[in-house]
Amino acid sequence: MTVAEEPETPVTVEPVEPEAPRLQLREPLTAVVDTPAALAETCERIAAGTGPIALDAERASGYRYSQRAYLVQVRREGSGTHLIDPIAFDNLITLDTAFDGNEWILHAATQDLMCLAEVGLYPESLFDTELAGRLLNLPRVGLAALVEHYLGLSLAKEFSAADWSTRPLPDPWLVYAALDVEVLVELRNLIDADLVEAGKREWAAEEFEALLTFQGPPERKEPWRRTSSIHKARGRRALAVVRELWEARDAIATDRDITPGRILPDSSIIEIAVTSPQDLNSLKSMKVMKNRGPRRFVSEWFDAVERGLALPEIKLPTTGQKVDGPPPxxxxxxxxxxxxxxxxxxxxxxxxxxxxxxxxxxxxxxxxxxxxxxxxxxxxxxxxxxxxxxxxxxxxxxxxxxxxxxxxxxxxxxxxxx
The missing domain is CATH 1.10.150.80 (HRDC domain)
Structure with a gap:
């Protein structure tokens, strides 16, 4: 007797959302502005344009200690897009003059205002598309999400964490940077209309006005206490070693303009503090010193350990961080x-x-x-x-x-x- 085969359970295939078409540049990519003559021509073209000015800046946060801008992108109606290398100039004050007090359009303004001010660019009025999206309570307010929501276009963000201090900058990176300002004017107008319809335009105006005096986040007291996994450093003596290592790393990072984690990771600081090696050879033999990066500063790390171990009791850090204001x-x-x-x-x-x-x-x-x-x-x-x-x-x-x-x-x- 033949046993009948059981019918296969039908597989339900979820419909796949079609990917939105990619945002493309409307004009060919222009050369990076990195000479006085090119900057003067760029300023003339921007001054001759009309309407608000779309702005963005690229930093190298994962690679450099400073938060300086390594590329400034500008777009204005009738002017086109300009990619400016701020490293090639002492400042960009002539560009600020060309803006002539017109409204800036930025996305997540607090990320860029400080590095733009560092090169001499200060807004007199602005529109922040990310903040406006928050006031509208949109589910996602990243630039790519807003471009898709309002314009039905996809915006790739594959180079957001690139090392923008690289010179020369690769063409794909420059295209990516130019796209970040390509549709900011259109985006601003569509979001603005929604703010008006929602009765939130005046709220947004107050928020944007407050951004004009933004001075960056408040300076942290005892920033070394934010070392990852610091809870593993038990006792005041171990915390003292963490502090000395953190401050030694910070000094090296500042001097060389390298992000601290690339010099000595937080995990290595904690491991050294917990182990507290008693001599230089013991530190050299630790696994965290096997890589060339941390090892090249091994003498500085050992000096830091010695300072932490030699501190008198009265100068040791407390086990609890002092905080201003109410407790958690x-x-x-x-x-x-x-x-x-x-x-x-x-x-x-x-x-x-x-x-x-x-x-x-x-x-x-x-x-x-x-x-x-x-x-x-x-x-x-x-x-x-x-x-x-x-x-x-x-x-x-x-x-x-x-x-x-x-x-x-x-x-x-x-x-x-x-």
């Missing part, structure tokens, strides 16, 4: 239960209001500002006082107008924790 929220219930209650209430208000206005909660109000107020609210708990406190800490007027009153009510916690 997870500790509030034990340290200050009343504050924990207030924080819960304020978070509910922020979440509810953000949903109502279709905003990410962190764009409605900075979580740090809310924590500061919940931990230690003003004695005079009125809307005016709370609003003034928010303004003093950098909140925008549109944010204060939305949340000031509700936040004041949430801060009015009972005398005892619930």
């Amino acid at each position: 929220p997870r500790a509030w219930a034990d340290k200050k239960p009343i504050a924990a209650v207030r924080l819960g209430r304020t978070r509910e208000v922020v979440t509810s209001l953000a949903e109502k206005h279709n905003l990410p909660a962190e764009n409605l109000i900075s979580p740090q500002l809310v924590r500061n107020l919940a931990w230690e609210p003003p004695e005079d708990l009125t809307v005016d006082v709370v609003s003034a406190s928010l303004a003093a800490q950098g909140a925008r007027q549109w944010q204060i107008g939305l949340i000031g009153e509700l936040l004041t009510e949430a801060l009015d916690a009972p005398e005892e924790a619930e």
Whole structure:
């Protein structure tokens, strides 16, 4: 008797989304501007253009210690795209003059404003497409995502982590860089229309205005404490060795303009600190010293270890990092239960209001500002006082107008924790 074969289970094939067509350059790639004559011609062409100015900059963060710009991309209607090598010039002040106060269009402005200022470029007005996307609560706000969302085109980002300090820059990299400003003007106009329709254009204007005075992130106290896996360095003596090694590496990185991790990885700092070799030969024999990069500075590393081991007890770092402001929220219930209650209430208000206005909660109000107020609210708990406190800490007027009153009510916690 023949046993009938069981029929195969049909395989369901999910439909594959067709890939959006690639964004292409509208004009042939031009030569990199790296001579005074070429820069003068570029400035004339930009000044003769019309409308806002699309800008981008490429750094070499994964390779260099500095955050300087190694390429500046500029595009303006009627002018075309220009790729400028800032390393070839003392500054780009003549380019800033050619901009003549017109609006800049940047994507993720806080990433580029500081390196552009370093070469003499300062905006008088700007439009940040990434920040605008956040205010619209779009699910993805990377440049490639926005280009696809608004223009139906794909934008490859394969060279985003390239070493832009390379000279000469390869043509595929230059095409990539030029594409980053190719459609910024169109993108800005489409996003702007959505902001107007959503009633958020004035909010965006306040946010963009605040960016004009952006000075970079605040300088960290004891930045060495951010060494990866520092929790493995047990005790104050080991932490002292971590600190000495970190500072020695930082000095070398600064001097040679090389990103610190390429000189000595964080994992190696921790391993040396945990082992604390007692002599130079012991350090040389460690596995972390087998590579030529770390080994070439082995004397500096051993000097750092010796300094850490020789420090008197009174000068050893504490095991806990000193922080400004309130402690991490997870500790509030034990340290200050009343504050924990207030924080819960304020978070509910922020979440509810953000949903109502279709905003990410962190764009409605900075979580740090809310924590500061919940931990230690003003004695005079009125809307005016709370609003003034928010303004003093950098909140925008549109944010204060939305949340000031509700936040004041949430801060009015009972005398005892619930």
